[in-house]
Amino acid sequence: MSALYQYHNAPEVAPAHGLEYDDTIYPTSDKYPVVREAPSYDPSNYKGKHAFVNDNKPPRIIFGMKVRTFLLVALVMVLIIVGAAVGGAVGGKSMRESQTQDGTIPYAGLSNTTSTAASATSPAQATFAAPTPTFSPLATCADNTTYTSTYSKGASGSLPANAGLNFTVYCNLTNPLLKPTSQTLAVAYTYSLSDCVEVCAGYNYYANSGNCTVAAYQPTGNRPSNCWIGYTTGGLQVSSLKESDGMDIAVLDATS
Structure with missing residues (x-):
């Protein structure tokens, strides 16, 4: 740190911390103050941007992600959950309708008479195929x-x-x-x-x-x-x- 810049040799009060003059940063200028502490945002005109161009304050982090990345991931997850819920509802409705048509499981709200009538009009037909023996018929004839x-x-x-x-x-x-x-x-x-x-x-x-x-x-x-x-x-x-x-x-x- 260089010596304090003085206009005269009268005693002075030392400036507060952060207001020292630095001869090495501006050697050709007329002693500009070095501001070491400053607010990250302009409190008088806050629009979400840094008050200074060279402000190095780290960005906001949510669950280890930047705000924009977090919002994008959250949107994708919401779309996936909504799509799965809609698909499950449509598939369940289609399954119930198909089961009601063949009379196997009556749909909620239908009477027993309706279920019996549907079963009578389209009865389930069971098929059975008996196994065929693999033996060969024998030619064992003893004449007369x-x-x-x-x-x-x-x-x-x-x-x-x-x-x-x-x-x-x-x-x-x-x-x-x-x-x-x-x-x-x-x-x-x-x-x-x-x-x-x-x-x-x-x-x-x-x-x-x-x-x-x-x-x-x-x-x-x-x-x-x-x-x-x-x-x-x-x-x-x-x-x-x-x-x-x-x-x-x-x-x-x-x-x-």
């Missing part, structure tokens, strides 16, 4: 042999007197049920000739009759049927049947 149904042991109580349960097996013959004088009683999909014969024997057992006289089985047949049971009118002459590879038949014995 006798097959006795297991129903002969009695499936429910005593054995019916007129049930036809004894059959004679023939291999590789045409299906007699294809003749115009024949009648098919039922069809099935079985995995062996014996199973096919049991279908015919079961028909006779529960009907207490010998109406089913022929069971025809084709191992290579496709679903839904490879087994046909029925009868022929006027009797069946096996010798009149032609050969047919892959078709096996069982004919009810006359004494059965």
Whole structure:
């Protein structure tokens, strides 16, 4: 600090702090005061700007951000919250309307009668697909042999007197049920000739009759049927049947 500037050599009172004269800042000027403390803003005309151009007071900080940055972030967050609320309300309304249309959940305020009517007009249809077995039907035909149904042991109580349960097996013959004088009683999909014969024997057992006289089985047949049971009118002459590879038949014995 330089010596105080004096106009005369009379005693003087030392100036207050901040009003000293500095010869090193303005060497060519006529001693300007160095103001070390000054207000950051002009109290007489405050418009939000610094009173001095070279004022180095730090800007205002809110949550570690400048005022303008904070306001921008707050605006974006408000827009996101409002958008999420509107989207949730619209989605919930759409879901309630769709559930009301198919009758699963009645809309609040509707009576039970209205809900029942909507359910009756558009009932929910359930579908079921049974698994398909992967077994292959067996070609186990023993030509000109006798097959006795297991129903002969009695499936429910005593054995019916007129049930036809004894059959004679023939291999590789045409299906007699294809003749115009024949009648098919039922069809099935079985995995062996014996199973096919049991279908015919079961028909006779529960009907207490010998109406089913022929069971025809084709191992290579496709679903839904490879087994046909029925009868022929006027009797069946096996010798009149032609050969047919892959078709096996069982004919009810006359004494059965």
